[in-house]
Amino acid sequence: MTKKSTRKPHPASSPSRDVATEERILEAARTVFIRRGTAGARMREIAQEAGVNQALLHYYFRSKANLAEAVFQQAARRLFPPVIALLGSDASLDEKVERVVEHELRVLLANPFLPGYVLAELNQDPDRARQLVEAMMGTRVEGFAPQVFAKLAAQIAERVAAGTMRPITADQFAMNLISLCVFPFAARPMFCALLQLDADGFAGMIQRRKETLVSFFLGALRP
Amino acid sequence: MTKKSTRKPHPASSPSRDVATEERILEAARTVFIRRGTAGARMREIAQEAGVNQALLHYYFRSKANLAEAVFQQAARRLFPPVIALLGSDASLDEKVERVVEHELRVLLANPFLPGYVLAELNQDPDRARQLVEAMMGTRVEGFAPQVFAKLAAQIAERVAAGTMRPITADQFAMNLISLCVFPFAARPMFCALLQLDADGFAGMIQRRKETLVSFFLGALRP
DNA sequence: CGCCGGCTTAATCAAATGATTAAACTGTTC
């Protein structure tokens, strides 16, 4: 069903598959892997979710491990490069804080299960850490981590010297900012249980958080 | 081996097992479940880790699900009640911040993989949320969440009225504090990859964090 | 001793699961 009437001729390319089907499989794999984790996901469930036969998963991706890696790298590429780019940009520190908070809460509110999935994968499979950096190599996030932190440190030093900020290392600066943005999503089931929130209640709480988090963080940096 | 020479007679108790063996199994189960996650853990690996036969796992615990739940509830009981008790105590807000940070970083430094494991479980199995509150019922954490947050809110309102603190809801106060303490551990593989740290480097970074986190957090609350 | 009951093990089972195979289908080309 949903067959493409216009099919590109692939004269000499290696086995070139139906890109729409491949995307449908990836979409289903995202859903199932994010819901169950890689170890808990079943190829049959992914096939059913995609509305195709199980053998097709192996036709497009060779193995479960390949499919899982594709999903993970895609998730990692969505989560990390934008933040690193923001932190490494030329904006002022205040602007960076504001933009990172705004960007993170907006993106994570639209994908509330991404952080839990990515963190679980990173914790359960030692190889995921390597795949993480590998996923970011392809994104040409100019400079990558070291330069970003060097730049952050320089900005901080400048403002500390000017007396408009209390000293903090770039590492701790970034870690605090990311923690405050991401952890509520990673620990979403915990907070929902403790504060007795449903999905809407959680979203509302994050909305209120948007208002307060920037001033909280900037307030902590005052001298 | 390591047979108990003194064995208690268990006249009318339900099948009472060798408590030392049971503890060895639980210890092994902790290790494997925390390392691989429940879905990724194998009963055979747990048995080998404990140095016993696989059938013994089923003799002491009926099923993998039972064993996994025992490990999870134990981990949850170690992580949550102390923090809730600290937050609900009679100490001042400043003292609470200081004590929570000190307690969390110390406990998590000794068990760096607990947060990742617990969060992964909560995200991958919807039933874990119920088991979480169930685990905390048994600990008689006087008052439980609602009272704790009510008390926090009262303390905050008092200091806000006195002009010594900027307003913040008790929810956000607690969420910020927990996020800053726990997230670096939950995202440990991520930070280790991004900052190129090994286990020692990570521990050192947390040590430095101990010095700065309290003043960072209290600084954010200044009016 | 001899047997009794709880503990432990080796061996095995049945179901689940990732992967493969061979056949059927579909649109394209000549």
Added chain:
DNA sequence: GAACAGTTTAATCATTTGATTAAGCCGGCG
């Protein structure tokens, strides 16, 4: 429209895995 190449499917395989079974072990007690 017949042959062809890429795509999709139903059926099946081999392995893994949680769970069970039946027999062995070991100390205590009569």
